[in-house]
Amino acid sequence: MGIAIVATTTLGAVIAVIVIIIIILAIVAALVAMAIKRKRAEEHERKDDMKKEADKAEGEIGFHMEEMEGEGDTEDLESTAERMKAERDRLKEENENLASEVGEDALECADTDDPELLVGQIKSLKNENDRLREMQQSRNNKRRKKKKKAEGFGQQQD
DSSP: OHHHHHHHHHHHHHHHHHHHHHHHHHHHHHHHHHHHHHHHHHHHHHHHHHHHHHHHHHHHHHHHHHHHHHOOOHHHHHHHHHHHHHHHHHHHHHHHHHHHHHTOOOOOOOOOOOHHHHHHHHHHHHHHHHHHHHHHHHHHHHOOOOOOOOOSTTSOOO
16 A cells, blocks of 8 residues: 555656646747747848838939939039949949959940940949958958967977
8 A cells, every 4th residue: 555655656757747847848949939039020020121221322323313313514524424334333442452352353434425234333343342441350360379389298398
């Protein structure tokens, strides 16, 4: 009779421990699922913000292009076109320098007078230059420091 009570109590304790472990695992799984959903929502929100900023920048460029087209003074248009060409040439030169430092090919841009193409080239060059600068920075950060000469077992000490 005493053995039956001990066996029943032991069996009940083992079942209780198993149930508690299952409940804990379910809670952990629910927390992990919530964390994953939160990370996905944050990433989705970040991408939406980036798209909104890109649309805003695109709209500003379009607005500036419309301003240039709306003005009747050809001298202003010519000076604006010259400034845009100068900016493209400056960015192109910077791109060539950065590309040679990183070991990549420079972005090729055709010589054009079309304001819309110039704006596109300037945007492309800026993006490419930013990417090359990031690569250059990551390479500079990854350079290893010279290791100190190991001192320890089996080596003579001065």
